[in-house]
Amino acid sequence: MDTIRIIIEEHRLLGFRQITKLAKSDLVKKYRGAALGWAWALVKPAVRIFVFWFAFSIGMKGGKPINGYPWILWLIAGFLPWFYMQEMISGGAGCIRKHKHLVTKMRFPVSTIPTFSSLSSLYIHWVLLAAAIIIFACTGHFPDKYYLQIPFYMLLMFVFFTVWALGGGLLAALSKDFQNLVKSIQTAIFWLSGVMYDVNKINNHTIRVILKFNPITVIASGYRKVFIYKEWFWEDKTELLCFSVTLLAFCILAIWAFRRLRKEVPDVL
Amino acid sequence: MDNEKDIAIRFDHVTKEYKLYKNDKARFKGLFNKKIPYKTNKAVNDLSFTVRRGDAVSLIGRNGAGKSTILKIITGVTFPTSGTVEVNGKISALLELSAGFDKEFTGRENIYLKCELMGMSQEEIKAVEPDIVAFADLGEYIDQPLRAYSSGMKSRLGFAISVNVQPDILIVDEALSVGDRKFRKKCKERVREIMADETVTLLFVTHSLDAAKDFCKRGIVLERGKKLFDGEIDEAIEFYDAREE
Numbered sequence: 001m002d003t004i005r006i007i008i009e010e011h012r013l014l015g016f017r018q019i020t021k022l023a024k025s026d027l028v029k030k031y032r033g034a035a036l037g038w039a040w041a042l043v044k045p046a047v048r049i050f051v052f053w054f055a056f057s058i059g060m061k062g063g064k065p066i067n068g069y070p071w072i073l074w075l076i077a078g079f080l081p082w083f084y085m086q087e088m089i090s091g092g093a094g095c096i097r098k099h100k101h102l103v104t105k106m107r108f109p110v111s112t113i114p115t116f117s118s119l120s121s122l123y124i125h126w127v128l129l130a131a132a133i134i135i136f137a138c139t140g141h142f143p144d145k146y147y148l149q150i151p152f153y154m155l156l157m158f159v160f161f162t163v164w165a166l167g168g169g170l171l172a173a174l175s176k177d178f179q180n181l182v183k184s185i186q187t188a189i190f191w192l193s194g195v196m197y198d199v200n201k202i203n204n205h206t207i208r209v210i211l212k213f214n215p216i217t218v219i220a221s222g223y224r225k226v227f228i229y230k231e232w233f234w235e236d237k238t239e240l241l242c243f244s245v246t247l248l249a250f251c252i253l254a255i256w257a258f259r260r261l262r263k264e265v266p267d268v269l
Numbered sequence: 270m271d272n273e274k275d276i277a278i279r280f281d282h283v284t285k286e287y288k289l290y291k292n293d294k295a296r297f298k299g300l301f302n303k304k305i306p307y308k309t310n311k312a313v314n315d316l317s318f319t320v321r322r323g324d325a326v327s328l329i330g331r332n333g334a335g336k337s338t339i340l341k342i343i344t345g346v347t348f349p350t351s352g353t354v355e356v357n358g359k360i361s362a363l364l365e366l367s368a369g370f371d372k373e374f375t376g377r378e379n380i381y382l383k384c385e386l387m388g389m390s391q392e393e394i395k396a397v398e399p400d401i402v403a404f405a406d407l408g409e410y411i412d413q414p415l416r417a418y419s420s421g422m423k424s425r426l427g428f429a430i431s432v433n434v435q436p437d438i439l440i441v442d443e444a445l446s447v448g449d450r451k452f453r454k455k456c457k458e459r460v461r462e463i464m465a466d467e468t469v470t471l472l473f474v475t476h477s478l479d480a481a482k483d484f485c486k487r488g489i490v491l492e493r494g495k496k497l498f499d500g501e502i503d504e505a506i507e508f509y510d511a512r513e514e
Contacts, residue, residue, distance in 0.1 A: 021382075
């Protein structure tokens with residue numbers, strides 16, 4: 001409990017305004033200097049979606065329409081949150097190392113580093129979300145009442161990956177091995193999630209449930225409920241339960257890491 | 270005589286141990302398994318001292334005596350392994366002058382960032398902002414992002430913030446050599462001005478014993494994290510010189 005209090009206290013010290021400003025600054029640092037600048041935030045995801053669409057739809061002759069939506073729209077709906085999550089898996093693990101000058105040179109509320117790093121990725125997510133809504137609207141699928149769930153799934157996603165960045169970031173600050181481990185299993189996490197396929201179509205019940213413990217599955221399927229399936233979030237209770245369990249586990253990891261490592265990290269980095 | 274309110278800094282049997290593992294892998298394993306072997310290096314070894322409000326104390330010692338570690342503990346960057354540390358009042362440190370600046374923020378925005386990190390309220394910051402801007406003397410650059418600054422300009426801004434936030438405790442680590450001669454002179458004068466205020470505590474770390482004599486009345490001689498001498502600055506310097514020979 002004390003650890004949670006310290007974390008909250010640290011966020012209060014830095015303040016909402018500074019946190020959002022640091023997030024923005026992180027973003028600017030990432031895209032400034034590139035000739036295409038901000039466009040990269042859109043180009044990279046677009047290329048990725050095109051490649052997957054080409055491979056699966058043209059190459060493997062798969063990709064039939066789903067629920068009356070062209071397969072590419074189904075792909076976009078799932079990839080939309082994945083771009084944020086992908087950035088946060090490795091970026092979250094690297095966030096404290098990246099800002100090590102704040103840890104080793106001065107007194108700084110270290111637990112806020114994951115928060116503004118995560119927020120910075122969320123800004124990009126908003127841009128992509130707007131793009132996705134426009135694409136859907138252009139193809140004749142206008143926002144409806146299911147779109148009201150977007151903030152809910154976005155919040156789940158943001159909370160989970162910010163918590164991850166706190167625990168993972170501290171562990172990775174201590175050990176480069178951990179950071180490399182995270183990077184190397186990122187592809188595995190992707191293919192074992194429901195981004196590229198619908199988990200509910202898997203026949204084996206056990207595998208279906210296990211995959212739902214992967215928060216990426218829940219988030220990606222959540223965004224698809226909004227855009228494609230037109231379902232409400234409370235309809236699949238297993239999904240929410242599995243997500244909560246994983247989230248709780250990662251909260252415990254983050255709190256443990258913070259209590260155990262906060263005082264060690266400045267000496268090691 | 271040790272009235273609680275009069276104490277600016279108190280170290281009570283403080284030890285700072287650095288764990289030295291064979292490599293990073295061993296360190297990571299050590300997180301989960303206490304049996305993983307490691308060597309320890311005591312940068313600060315069972316150190317106790319008290320600095321009263323208004324004191325000017327110089328920490329004297331060779332490289333590796335533990336001076337920087339002590340300063341890092343006081344400023345809250347690093348944490349003691351055992352013992353208790355008490356620090357009362359707003360600390361301003363003239364070390365790592367450009368630490369904590371964000372290069373995408375303007376000079377002015379960085380003033381706010383740093384002051385907020387010190388725990389100052391918006392009103393307090395607004396009150397000292399003109400002093401900082403005037404002292405740093407950066408002209409139009411104050412509203413430019415920091416990436417446009419030279420390293421000297423960054424240091425000037427850092428110095429200007431540190432000396433104008435009305436600190437209770439001022440920590441100086443040979444940082445008086447900032448910028449050109451004119452600015453250096455201004456800095457020295459400003460530190461003296463702060464020192465004239467009898468409620469401000471000064472902690473001075475330097476290799477230059479003349480400067481220590483100039484600013485401080487008391488000296489603490491350190492060696493390998495232990496306190497060897499604590500007393501009048503003249504005697505401390507004499508003691509240190511004798512040991513060096």
